[in-house]
Amino acid sequence: MITFFTFLTYVLVDETNVLSANKVFFAVAVYNSMRQMMVSFVPTAAAATGELIVAMNRIEVRLTLDLKQKILLMTPFFNL
Numbered sequence: 571m572i573t574f575f576t577f578l579t580y581v582l583v584d585e586t587n588v589l590s591a592n593k594v595f596f597a598v599a600v601y602n603s604m605r606q607m608m609v610s611f612v613p614t615a616a617a618a619t620g621e622l623i624v625a626m627n628r629i630e631v632r633l634t635l636d637l638k639q640k641i642l643l644m645t646p647f648f649n650l
Contacts, residue, residue, distance in 0.1 A: 573601050 576597060580587050 573598060576601075 577589060577594070580593075581589060
């Protein structure tokens with residue numbers, strides 16, 4: 571579908587643009603390689619992004635926990 575609209579746009583933009591077998595073959599080859607990369611890399615990148623967010627949240631919790639413990643140790647404790 572995308573290749574069809576690409577060729578249609580190419581032809582309709584200028585009257586001197588003429589499709590040849592070389593141009594069509596190259597465009598189809600590029601779109602096929604892009605599609606294969608999108609199918610294989612996008613889900614992997616999404617999973618890695620999710621893992622990164624979880625790891626960053628865990629690190630943040632750990633760092634703030636240490637800070638909270640230090641603050642509690644430095645504050646005086648009074649029995650009322």
